[in-house]
Amino acid sequence: MYRKYYEKCHIESMPQGGELSVEMMEDENLVIAITDTGLGMTKEQIQRFGEPFFTTKNEGTGLGVMAANIIVQSMKGNIQVKSELNRGTTVYIELQKSLKIEAG
Numbered sequence: 001m002y003r004k005y006y007e008k009c010h011i012e013s014m015p016q017g018g019e020l021s022v023e024m025m026e027d028e029n030l031v032i033a034i035t036d037t038g039l040g041m042t043k044e045q046i047q048r049f050g051e052p053f054f055t056t057k058n059e060g061t062g063l064g065v066m067a068a069n070i071i072v073q074s075m076k077g078n079i080q081v082k083s084e085l086n087r088g089t090t091v092y093i094e095l096q097k098s099l100k101i102e103a104g
């Protein structure tokens with residue numbers, strides 16, 4: 001499942017090829033960094049990252065990143081993006097190492 005997602009991201013962000021890497025770092029929290037050497041994002045795209053119905057794709061809904069953001073925030077985490085046009089993008093997903101959620 002994850003492999004297909006990463007392959008899809010790779011094709012969309014790097015149409016001329018490039019590298020996609022996933023790193024996990026552990027400090028006070030757990031940080032997952034997903035980096036590509038693709039097209040990068042404009043300042044406007046970075047500012048609107050995760051905004052409902054915002055998409056750069058012809059057939060996109062603009063709901064995927066928003067949904068991921070809701071899930072990560074429900075786990076007391078956050079998503080940040082750093083990007084440079086024609087250089088690539090890194091998406092950081094930060095999660096708490098330990099999380100207790102009460103049911104009900």
